[in-house]
Amino acid sequence: MDDEQRENEGDLICAAQFATPEAINFMATEARGLICLAMEGKRLDELDLPLMVDRNTDANETAFTVSIDAGIEHGVTTGISAEDRAATIQVALNPATRPAELRRPGHIFPLRARPGGVLKRAGHTEAAVDLSQLAGLSPSGVICEIQNSDGSMARLPELRSYADRWGLKLISIADLIRYRLENERFVRRLAQAQMPSRFGTFQAVGYRNELDGSEHVALIKGEPNALREPVLVRMHSECLTGDAFGSLRCDCRPQLEAALCQIEAEGEGVVVYLRQEGRGIGLINKLKAYSLQEAGLDTVEANERLGFPADLRNYGVGAQILSDLGIHRLRLLTNNPRKIAGLGGYGLQVEERVPLVMDPGAHNADYLAAKREKLGHLFESESPCVVLALAVNVGPESWPTIRLEVERIAQTHGFSLEALHEPRLLALWDRPQFVWKLIPDGGDAGPLLQSVAALAATERVGLMRVPTERMALHPPQTLERVEHQLNELIDMSSGGLIENGPSLLHWT
Template identity: 50%
Template sequence: MRRPIERIAKERIVTRPTIARPDGRVASDRLTGYSSRNGSAKADQRGGKVTQFSSIPSAVEAIGRGEVVIVVDAEDRENEGDFICSAEKATTENVNFLIKGGGIPCLAILPDVCERLKLHPVVDQNTTPLGTAYVTPIDHRTSKTGITAEERARTIREAVSPSSAAADFVKPGHVLPLVAKEGGVLRRAGHTEASVDLARMAGLTPAGVLCEVLNERGERATRDELIAIAARHRLAIISIEELIAYRRLSEKLVQRVAEADLPTRFGPFRIAVYSVKYELQEPIVLVMGDPAASPSPPLVRMHSSCFTGDLIASLRCDCGDQLRMALERIGTEGQGVLVYLPQEGRGIGLTGKIRAYALQDDGLDTVEANHALGYKADMRDYGIGIQILKDLGLTRIRLLTNNRKKVDALFNARGFGLDVVDQIPLCPAPNAHNAQYLATKRAKLGHLLPESLEGLES
């Protein structure tokens, strides 16, 4: 029987140095390992403009110093930006700054704080579009009116203090608590969860203060206005999308739950199934040989599930062909890894993919069909796949893919100890049914595919 994967690549526990912050607390140097393609800022291409977002570590450090940051969510969600600071470091000054933001300052807390303070939902049935979990508004019992910035800051600090109790507060009051989901932005991609995550990542009590930013007309500030506000006040500005990506890379979210030997027509593999914290998915990995001990970087394929292509040999895509070609390449070399991720239809699910097929039958291409259904061209995320590679002990790999996005995702993981040293395309022969699909992937998604596809289009 082949050696279990955990014997092939034992999880390495690294003791990291620590960095003292100005307030005397200690932060892990894991934050300093993160880098985007532009160093401390992320280039965000929107409508021909290049806007600069801060790195996640810089925002975390700002939160740790008691500063305010701006956090924006997706344009297809609330499309808003919030001022956010930590609850533990709430002061008259930063709370007053949030009040001037124009929205309603709220206190984001976890369920255990809600239980300790005996706070209850403000309505029996929550009908808000995004299920924002408002609970009983409070004032600290020492407050006079409770409305001043100083009084609200005190209420916020006392509310998140472990020694506080329900009797320390009067209800209703002027601080409106919101209950964040356990698991933060990995469970719900909202500002409530983002504020809690940022405080926790800064080594503070996991609770935050947030307030939506309005412009001078009393409307929600646009992306451009938020960027200008951040520049004017010298604030870090980040997106929830980037916070999610950072957490998926920097935190250990996967756990191996089952494994066995798996003989295949391509050679003997060891198969393992993983569970993912906060998510109902079971990614799979196939390991041949001992890739972690290889003197040369092993072959790796990061494959997204495709029921139609992988299982029933659909001719509309090249997924099944790429899967088989990857396994053949690994089998020929005698070692390598294939990670199988449940990301059907470039992340839109089987139902969404079949609906997209119907739109393609009416003349749209694969990217246009996604957009018509309200999806991005590619919704996949490779953070969990990267975590699995790290769990296997890999540090340098050769990636089997035509997709530059995968290479970019793994390039950004270099700060976490994973480096792509080569990209090896997989180019199955096109057919009359998938030639237009492949041409669109080459033209619009940047895939490395042959130029001679159009002649095969049906």
């Protein structure tokens, strides 16, 4: 069973060397999914089995190779029968088999496991290979997704019943990751030194990932082996353009600096600095993505145009670094809920999400909007506050007139206006031309909103009601964006706003 934030599916897994015709038939009739052969890359290279596609756009990066059948010299005919498929698997496992003995395409679908197994990719492919290796068997496994009898995917409740019915063990990939983390180490601590900075003095500890040679750093405030759990932690992915050069296209540097300041203020905590530039796509590809953003794409669309998923980051190395430091329970400094799920899969307990709040500048409102809408980032955020947003259908030459007219309307209804330009707020509202904080002077917002909505130039009007001004400038995750007609929001008997409505309203 994998993480419910990922595929949320269960697979039957069999050590490949025990894949008999009976086992294959059971998978075909009782699991009903695609029967695949998970193997190490070294063996697939020996068999000259390349990846099925050059550009993998699958959300989970499942690495299919070309499909295979064993040759007729091995007694395989059509390749589809349980006996033929079992034979093909055994031929592929045999060290003496040469590439010419396999026909392409076929009815067995090899999968290329990532080096490092589930510690590098929390997938069923890697789980099958890892389980076989841990059992002292050939590093390969046969896997098949489990479907219900109606063709839908079996989820955890159905999988529990399925395991009970057939006398099978049910484990999660998180269980396997936890076991490997407790019993294996791929990250080595190689150096440490005191590092004074303008944020405070930290202990810098250097690590090397033995799987790929990459180097990473933990910046520790406090005694490394005596940090009080849950520890305040920031898992920060390298951003050369932002962290070092101060790029205004992203909010990476402000997030890093805010994390260091917050940890310094608390007196202890850790920043794990991971060398995975550009959400994992690398520096050159990130610069290519910048070029695409100049042409009008957002940060997610640019990654996808280059053939990458929106987010390629992997937190297994960071989890091992925290484990090496003796940290298992943490308060995570992040606006990214996927990071919480990612670390949870590696046996760490995230007890609290601590939001990072900063105003990085007007250049990245579109970037923040894409992170909110497409990557699910949560932008959190001190007197009660009502914010009015107005999008108009006329050009910039008419905006001064509209601004004066709205100010006149506000004054008539007992309000003054304060213009707001915070990029997070603009991103939340899809960049309207005007955003104001309403400063009440005995007025009711209902008539004001009706008058603004009635302007000929009005295309879209928005309202946000939050308990603190800080929440308005840094909108929290609890805000609910709802489309309404204006008459749904106004109490027609009193003319005022309907009480106890959603915090965030948006209507035409």
